[in-house]
Amino acid sequence: EDKVVQSPLSLVVHEGDTVTLNCSYEVTNFRSLLWYKQEKKAPTFLFMLTSSGIEKKSGRLSSILDKKELFSILNITATQTGDSAIYLCAVDGNKLVFGAGTILRVKS
Amino acid sequence: KAGVTQTPRYLIKTRGQQVTLSCSPISGHRSVSWYQQTPGQGLQFLFEYFSETQRNKGNFPGRFSGRQFSNSRSEMNVSTLELGDSALYLCASSSSTRLETQYFGPGTRLLVL
Numbered sequence: 137e138d139k140v141v142q143s144p145l146s147l148v149v150h151e152g153d154t155v156t157l158n159c160s161y162e163v164t165n166f167r168s169l170l171w172y173k174q175e176k177k178a179p180t181f182l183f184m185l186t187s188s189g190i191e192k193k194s195g196r197l198s199s200i201l202d203k204k205e206l207f208s209i210l211n212i213t214a215t216q217t218g219d220s221a222i223y224l225c226a227v228d229g230n231k232l233v234f235g236a237g238t239i240l241r242v243k244s
Numbered sequence: 245k246a247g248v249t250q251t252p253r254y255l256i257k258t259r260g261q262q263v264t265l266s267c268s269p270i271s272g273h274r275s276v277s278w279y280q281q282t283p284g285q286g287l288q289f290l291f292e293y294f295s296e297t298q299r300n301k302g303n304f305p306g307r308f309s310g311r312q313f314s315n316s317r318s319e320m321n322v323s324t325l326e327l328g329d330s331a332l333y334l335c336a337s338s339s340s341t342r343l344e345t346q347y348f349g350p351g352t353r354l355l356v357l
Contacts, residue, residue: 168343170343170344176350177332177334177348177350177351178334178347178349178350178351179334179348180348181347184343224286224287226343228343231302232277233289234279234286234287234288234289236285236286237286
């Protein structure tokens with residue numbers, strides 16, 4: 137059965153810290169891995185990764201995929217209180233499978 | 245451009261009842277997907293509709309059904325509600341099969357008593 141596991145489940149950091157969120161997966165017919173940020177209700181798209189070893193970057197956020205080891209990381213540098221959210225990882229294989237998410241809280 | 249809208253936003257039902265949730269996609273989007281989000285299970289894919297046809301389906305019992313109309317609006321129905329159906333139901337619309345173009349609505353919070 138396809139599965140996506142995210143770690144840690146939750147994390148509390150101080151403003152300015154750098155965080156690394158992990159996502160490992162086992163899916164059939166891998167096509168892509170996606171990261172979302174969910175603040176109140178609606179998840180918003182962050183990155184889509186399809187190729188191994190190519191970093192996607194947007195401001196202070198970056199992500200990379202390792203298709204050999206079946207995992208991805210999401211890095212956030214110089215964290216701000218506005219980064220507090222649930223970060224969801226999803227893998228598109230035969231179906232779109234989401235991980236349980238990482239709850240990030242950034243304290244000022 | 246208006247975003248994805250879902251109605252109602254909150255709903256309280258009792259066990260055994262049925263419920264219908266509605267999703268209006270972004271104008272021009274033909275794909276609508278439905279998800280269930282619970283604290284224990286996370287976000288789980290229910291089904292996807294494209295041009296009034298169900299294109300993909302998750303692992304949910306037959307009590308969960310959906311449909312899409314010619315204007316791309318979609319409804320999801322849950323019959324014989326169970327306590328475990330309490331969840332946030334999210335729909336997402338896309339103009340294509342590309343997932344990075346998928347936009348989520350605010351969700352419907354369903355509480356089953």
